[in-house]
Amino acid sequence: MTISAGAAELLLVANKPGLTETGGGHGAKGVDFQRWWAVLRMVELEQANELDFLLLFETVQDVTELDSADTPSRARVYQVKKKDRGEWSWSVLTGTTAPPKKSSSASSNAATPTFAKVGDSALGKLHLSLAAFDQLPVEAYFISNAGCDIPLAAGGNAATSMPCSFADFALQHSQLLSQALSSLGANGSPAPDLTKLKLKRVPIHPDEPSSYVIKLALELLTERSPAHAGQASSFVESLATKISPLGRHTDTCSSFEDLIKQRGFARQEFMSAMGALETIPDxxxxxxxxxxxxxxxxxxxxxxxxxxxxxxxxxxxxxxxxxxxxxxxxxxxxxxxxxxxxxxxxxxxxxxxxxxxxxxxxxxxxxxxxxxxxxxxxxxxxxxxx
Structure with missing residues (x-):
């Protein structure tokens, strides 16, 4: 696949109606959580010494991450949701009823699962986004501050064992999820690849989302620019301010360049913000x-x-x-x-x-x-x- 084909397919999927949530469903607190997670993700990518990256907001899902602003060859699609209390349940995440426990005497009489609500569920939307790509290698992530109450095949629970892929779920759950996600495609469509759908929990508190991000930024600046480590708070807050307006306008973009201009934030801009610290005394x-x-x-x-x-x-x-x-x-x-x-x-x-x-x-x-x-x-x- 050519470089231009990767950008072209991303633009095509980004312009597809029905994938991105464009309403105000999260509220200000939820949008704030997404924004601080995005800053966290940029710090993580820089700590990992990634050569390049581009984050696109309100594109495909809440955020799409590319490995290059110029020559994208892979992507990650993120749905980023805060939760004020409790854990995410199976029914909320999948739009289906959880399979009965093996020990339940009623399991043999369990009703046939219905999949009418799967397309509107969090994991259903992630699968649809993933399935919209034919060529560009893509992974999809559900990101939250809360865990997910789903048993794992190896024992334990996704609530305490994230990150994990959907393929790590207990057999009954992974089989039911595969059936549910398959119901969203046309007959004869390939079975969903559950290894490309993942859950990850992040230590960002919805009421104080900046604290953990500042901690990681302090570690990065201590390593890269120790004379300015004391400005970690101002640094991440300036990044949060810069990305705040991105994705507010979700009009159809005529080119990949327009998409980046309207909704994108690249590593080059991140490095420019870090470089600006060098011009400001601590x-x-x-x-x-x-x-x-x-x-x-x-x-x-x-x-x-x-x-x-x-x-x-x-x-x-x-x-x-x-x-x-x-x-x-x-x-x-x-x-x-x-x-x-x-x-x-x-x-x-x-x-x-x-x-x-x-x-x-x-x-x-x-x-x-x-x-x-x-x-x-x-x-x-x-x-x-x-």
Whole structure:
């Protein structure tokens, strides 16, 4: 198969109606979970030293991963779902009734399973996506923070043994699933390859999805850019901000290039974001020293806390390149004021004088934001002098 054929088939499948969920079924919390998982996946791919990758959002399923942005030769299709409590049940995942336990006296009288709801189930949709490809090698994954209550052939349960493939299910379950998925195809269609359909659990909590992602990013930056490891939080938050708008528009794309432009995020962009860290000093060390001194000199604790939060926002803003014109005006004002006013032995009077000057022209901004921007410009000035 040629390189262009892989991209062409992906585009064809991406434009097929009925595969991608385009509604607002997940809610904001579910979309947030998907976004943070996508950042996690990019960090994982980079840790694995993948030469290239491309994530396409709301394409085929929630996310499609290609091994190259230019020459795709394989793909992974992901359905990414958060669950607030409990585990995923067989009936919810497959749209069928679980097979009876062998010990059940009623097993011989069990009703013939019906497959009317399989096509609308999570695993049914994944199988349909997989079956839509004829040439490009594809795997499909169901990703969640919760386990799946399904027995495995080797013993144990998928809830505690993920990742696993559907072929790992206990015999009765894998046979029933194979029949259920076969019902979605035309007569004579090949039997589903359950080894290409997989479950994976990820340690992302729906109420605090960034924590685990920051942990992995810290490991990556400690290895690749140790001087900027302290910016792991700002780094992943900037990535989450960048991918947030991708996939909001799911119009039919006329070319593979249009598909990438509308819904894609490639390794090159990931590396550009990482490279941007090299141009930004690790402000955290300087900031922590200054905030400790400000609090020692009597600045209110709540104001110091708010200043710290706003400073983190300024760093994220720098990484995403999202500084607005009115905010840039504050930065320009700070630079001029800092050049004209020497700092004395105490920080608090210096910060208060800077804030008083800023409030004359930027009274619509909160004190904590003005102080944070003042602090970050002051730190930049100190670093540049060094």
């Amino acid at each position: 402000y955290s060390a300087y900031l922590n020293i200054w905030l400790t001194q400000l609090q020692t000199e009597g600045m209110e604790f709540m104001l110091v806390t708010a200043l710290r939060a706003q400073a983190a926002r300024v760093v994220r803003e720098k990484l995403t390149g999202a500084t607005l014109p009115d905010v840039q005006a504050i930065h320009d004002f700070c630079d001029i004021w800092l050049d004209a006013n020497a700092r004395g032995p105490h920080l608090r009077p210096y910060f208060e004088a800077g804030l008083d000057a800023l409030k004359k022209d930027f009274s619509s901004f909160r004190d904590s934001e003005l102080l944070a921007r003042f602090a970050m410009r002051a730190i930049k000035k100190c670093v540049d002098l060094n």
